[in-house]
Amino acid sequence: MTEPLDIRTARRRYITVCVLFWLPLGLTIAPLILLFTERGMAMAAIAGFFAAHSLTAAALELPTGGLSDVLGRRAVLAAAGLLNLTALALVGLGTAPWLLGLGMALMGAGRALSSGPAEAWYVDTVHAESGPDAELRTGLAHGSSATSAALATGTLLGGALPWLLGLGPDLGARLSESTSELVLPLSVPMLLGAAVEIAFVLYVLTALREPPRPAATLRDVLRGIPATVVGGLRLGGRDALVRRVFISAGAVGSALAAIELLTPGRAAALTGASESGAVLFAVLACAGFICAGIGSHLAPLTARLAGSGERAVMVSLGASASGLLLLGATAVFTGVGSMVLAAIGFGLVYLGLGAAGPSENDLLHRRVASSGRATALSVQSLALQLVAALTGLIIGVLPSGPLPWLSGGTALLTGALLWIHRSGPTPRLRRPCLSRTPCRPPRAPPAPTPTRNMSISSAGTNNPETA
Helix, strand or coil: CCCCHHHHHHHHHHHHHHHHHCCCCCCCCCHHHHHHHHHCCHHHHHHHHHHHHHHHHHHHHHHHHHHHHCCCCCHHHHHHHHHCCCHHHHHHHHCCCCHHHHHHHHHHHHHHHHHHHHHHHHHHHHHHHCCCCCCCHHHHHHHHHHHHHHHHHHHHHHHHHHHHCCCCHHHHHHHHHHHCCCCHHHHHHHHHHHHHHHHHEEEEHCCCCCCCCCCCCCCHHHHHHHHHHHHHHHHHHHHHHHHHHHHHHHHHHHHHHHHHHHHHHHHHHHHCHHHHHHHHHHHHHHHHHHHHHHHHHCCHHHHHHHHHHHHHHHHHHHHHHHHHHHHHHCCCCCCCHHHHHHHHHHHHHHHHHHHHHHHHHHHHHHCCCCCHHHHHHHHHHHHHHHHHHHHHHHHHHHHHHHHHHHHHHHHHHHHCCCCCCCCCCCCCCCCCCCCCCCCCCCCCCCCHHHHHHHHCCCCCCCCCCCC
């Protein structure tokens, strides 16, 4: 029998996992496209690399969520780290298009594998220690803040390292010459990220303790994953609150697509050159991650002030939508006043998204049992990615100006309005059994009064645990 960790230890380990996983990816944000260009890749090829990443992540999102629920959180997280390690090495050292495309595809696979297991491990551990009514929002908020901090740090470090290598004795040129152009200054952040991935895998394998799971053969795994995936897809149809969480994730994806696609061009137009616009975009991205981290840190306070988690989501998404609409309203204006309003809008977008996330996931985990928790998070992530891709296509055909910004802002405002009406009471989750012997079934009620079955998480699975 594995003794459950205390809540403070579980929270600290969950935060560490968030930092170690997202720091390497943050290191790639600033230099990635520039590295591809330095390798002689055309823009069409670069677009193909990113398409390989997105399509791989979307295709594997649900199956890998089911894999986590069948095999365990630790094994899947370690596999995600190994895939990212390989991907970063290929991207940092690869010179041929097929190697770079393979690296981006592996990075997408790692992203899909990582979607949910760490958070599911934390929630499982807290429930095992303190029962299904344990407070989750604070730990989830701290994890989200740590993720934002890791991304912000990685973005700054990844942008600064190549520049620092060119100062003084120009170590970057010497490095390129000594490796026959295999390692460029822009490759260094990728290789540093690969080193961090090694630490991530080792930490996951040693720190994330789990109760023993039944030995699973390949046949069991292949049989269990589709059933778990089907159960995850049914969640939104069986529970109105879960459906709102998934739809809100799609609205967030629309907003993020608008921000990520439109901000670089606006920054370049503001500075007058692509190079300086890229620097400004890196600074803005870092500021956005910081605002998201602050919003996540304030999520418990927001829920207390709003009176409930559902109202907190509505207020947070509403604030984020107002920021995006403000960006749209200032898109056709120039001048200091317009720039100040745009900066406020940009900060509001990320502040609101950061505050909404922990409350949404707290509500989701109270409706979903351990048997389908990672799958539910994968459905949430898939909704975000698919709507983001659709929004990107729509933005591509819209005329420049306020309209593309307003499309994302309208979608996010719609997501906020979904939370006006409160849901019914949250079903009570059974405390997970950590014993090697079968858990004792719940006692039957004294009178066999027919009741409607409210189980949502065991649908399509062989696990009797209900939500």
